[in-house]
Amino acid sequence: MTAPVIRTRGLVKDYGRTRALAGLDLEVQRGEVYGFIGPNGAGKSTTIRILLDLLRPTAGEVEVLGQAPSQGGPAQRARIGYLPGELALVGRLTAREHLHHLAALRGGRGVERIDALAERFTLELDRPFRALSRGNKQKVGVVQAFMHEPELLVLDEPTSGLDPLLQHEFLALVRETAARGATVFMSSHVLREVETVADRVAVIREGRTVDVDSVQSLRARAGQRVALTFAQAPDPAPFAALAEIRDATVDGNTLHCRLHGEPDGLLKLAARQRVTRWTARDLDLEDLFLDLYRHGPNGADAEVPDAR
Amino acid sequence: MRADRLPSLRRVLRDHRRAFWIWGAALVAITVFYMSFWPTMGEAMQEAIRGMPQGIMAAMGYDRMDTAGGYLNAVVYALLGPILLLVHGLSLAVRLTAGQEEDGTLELDLASPVPRARLYWERLAGVWLLLLGLVVLVSLGVLVSNPLFDLGVTLPNVAAAGLGLWLLVAGFATLAFALGAASGRRGIALGAAAGVAVVTYVFRGVANAAGVEIYADLSPFSWFLEPDPLANGFHLPSTLQLLAISLVAAPLGLWRFLRRDLLV
Numbered sequence: 001m002t003a004p005v006i007r008t009r010g011l012v013k014d015y016g017r018t019r020a021l022a023g024l025d026l027e028v029q030r031g032e033v034y035g036f037i038g039p040n041g042a043g044k045s046t047t048i049r050i051l052l053d054l055l056r057p058t059a060g061e062v063e064v065l066g067q068a069p070s071q072g073g074p075a076q077r078a079r080i081g082y083l084p085g086e087l088a089l090v091g092r093l094t095a096r097e098h099l100h101h102l103a104a105l106r107g108g109r110g111v112e113r114i115d116a117l118a119e120r121f122t123l124e125l126d127r128p129f130r131a132l133s134r135g136n137k138q139k140v141g142v143v144q145a146f147m148h149e150p151e152l153l154v155l156d157e158p159t160s161g162l163d164p165l166l167q168h169e170f171l172a173l174v175r176e177t178a179a180r181g182a183t184v185f186m187s188s189h190v191l192r193e194v195e196t197v198a199d200r201v202a203v204i205r206e207g208r209t210v211d212v213d214s215v216q217s218l219r220a221r222a223g224q225r226v227a228l229t230f231a232q233a234p235d236p237a238p239f240a241a242l243a244e245i246r247d248a249t250v251d252g253n254t255l256h257c258r259l260h261g262e263p264d265g266l267l268k269l270a271a272r273q274r275v276t277r278w279t280a281r282d283l284d285l286e287d288l289f290l291d292l293y294r295h296g297p298n299g300a301d302a303e304v305p306d307a308r
Numbered sequence: 309m310r311a312d313r314l315p316s317l318r319r320v321l322r323d324h325r326r327a328f329w330i331w332g333a334a335l336v337a338i339t340v341f342y343m344s345f346w347p348t349m350g351e352a353m354q355e356a357i358r359g360m361p362q363g364i365m366a367a368m369g370y371d372r373m374d375t376a377g378g379y380l381n382a383v384v385y386a387l388l389g390p391i392l393l394l395v396h397g398l399s400l401a402v403r404l405t406a407g408q409e410e411d412g413t414l415e416l417d418l419a420s421p422v423p424r425a426r427l428y429w430e431r432l433a434g435v436w437l438l439l440l441g442l443v444v445l446v447s448l449g450v451l452v453s454n455p456l457f458d459l460g461v462t463l464p465n466v467a468a469a470g471l472g473l474w475l476l477v478a479g480f481a482t483l484a485f486a487l488g489a490a491s492g493r494r495g496i497a498l499g500a501a502a503g504v505a506v507v508t509y510v511f512r513g514v515a516n517a518a519g520v521e522i523y524a525d526l527s528p529f530s531w532f533l534e535p536d537p538l539a540n541g542f543h544l545p546s547t548l549q550l551l552a553i554s555l556v557a558a559p560l561g562l563w564r565f566l567r568r569d570l571l572v
């Protein structure tokens with residue numbers, strides 16, 4: 001296996017007395033699309049700014065493309081495309097002028113792709129910044145991050161401010177970028193925004209990694225929401241006693257529950273009575289996500305298998 | 309092609325083009341305006357000065373205001389020039405470091421493959437060039453006024469005075485720039501640099517009025533004004549003293565800028 005593109009071990013960052021990162025572990029492999037998920041204040045932007053050498057860690061190890069950011073210097077940053085979480089664009093300059101300036105900082109790399117990318121995201125290049133909406137400014141950020149075709153993209157909440165159509169276009173761009181072999185590391189406070197493109201997801205909370213898994217198995221672990229309607233009102237107790245059933249409640253003749261694992265036990269139990277109607281739908285990853293936020297992987301819910 | 313190798317410098321000049329021409333036009337206009345009083349004011353001024361307390365007049369450099377060169381020196385080089393250029397220069401310098409760091413516009417520049425040190429030096433060079441341009445415009449205003457109002461100054465001496473004015477203002481601007489880069493705090497950097505400028509300006513006046521020239525010589529304003537470049541031309545020791553402000557401040561600011569967390 002080749003060396004990871006991003007690796008942190010026990011990364012700690014303090015802002016004065018505030019501990020923003022409390023021992024963060026990450027390992028992002030080459031060619032992955034990696035979702036970096038956590039609620040506001042979890043330490044996503046702090047981590048990302050350490051990767052870009054804007055902040056220096058208080059303790060722990062960090063490596064990007066095989067080198068510590070403080071050692072990698074300009075040569076390392078030349079291989080990275082960065083989209084800040086809060087992109088500041090002010091003044092009289094137009095998007096075109098600014099993008100040309102940023103390309104000039106990269107020795108002119110990427111200039112030739114500005115027009116095509118702007119067209120793809122319907123960005124009006126010749127308007128001054130102060131006439132640009134938040135969404136349009138975000139487009140400038142997307143264009144500058146991708147235009148030089150870097151081998152690593154570090155994107156801090158990239159889809160915020162983009163309308164659904166452009167989010168779709170953006171995710172398509174991420175897929176193409178991954179297809180040409182680049183690595184994409186993108187943060188979000190909403191899992192939904194990354195689940196369609198991410199291969200793996202790390203969930204962080206209060207500066208610690210609480211879970212790392214593939215989106216597929218996360219989804220499997222999220223389980224299903226099942227509703228069974230019987231001819232007569234059922235007794236929830238025997239259902240609740242099943243290991244793979246959680247949150248069993250009865251509403252009239254209908255039993256609602258969450259299923260994690262095989263449905264076999266539930267079906268056999270239900271079949272003892274007459275079932276008039278049933279639905280089962282995959283749980284939104286958000287539900288799992290909320291669990292992780294609340295309890296972590298080793299929290300109160302024993303049915304959730306440990307991530308590692 | 310050369311400009312492409314200095315993208316940060318080019319960006320500074322472009323961003324401040326408008327402000328530069330506005331300040332430049334104002335400085336030229338003010339210079340010519342004040343000099344235009346000389347032919348009518350010359351005699352009245354000589355009368356007035358004889359009636360004033362000598363200590364205070366000397367402190368302000370007004371004791372020589374009874375000659376054209378003395379008037380030019382007191383009004384343009386000792387008062388309006390430094391004050392206006394410092395107001396502009398300090399805020400420019402602080403904006404290019406802490407100001408842009410605080411408003412976040414520095415973030416993409418810092419994440420680019422340009423070394424931090426290079427960003428620092430190119431931006432500082434931008435400050436120096438813009439201030440040089442403004443001093444050149446002031447000097448042009450003086451040279452235009454010279455034959456019109458019969459000031460009797462020579463080109464080499466105007467150049468020497470311009471050099472001194474540039475080094476003085478750029479020195480304080482470099483201090484502001486270095487403080488901004490070192491602290492990342494606009495208010496602190498601007499306050500501290502402006503404070504040093506005001507204190508040393510007032511200090512010189514008070515020390516001169518009290519007749520303690522040894523103290524007055526501690527002020528950079530004295531380094532610029534005491535050799536009276538408008539009358540005596542280029543003066544190497546004082547030029548080196550003025551340069552020293554920048555040669556000390558700039559590397560210290562960079563040293564800290566390279567080591568600290570940015571955008572926090």
Ligand SMILES: Nc1ncnc2c1ncn2[C@@H]1O[C@H](COP(=O)(O)OP(=O)(O)O)[C@@H](O)[C@H]1O
Nearest residue numbers: 015018020039040041042043044045046047572
């Ligand atoms: N400049 C700063 N000074 C002090 N505390 C900060 C600073 N930036 C972030 N923090 C704190 O560090 C924690 C992590 O912040 P951040 O990395 O921005 O989180 P996220 O990007 O996940 O929302 C938060 O508790 C935040 O309040």
Ligand SMILES: [Mg+2]
Nearest residue numbers: 044045046085
């Ligand atoms: Mg953030």
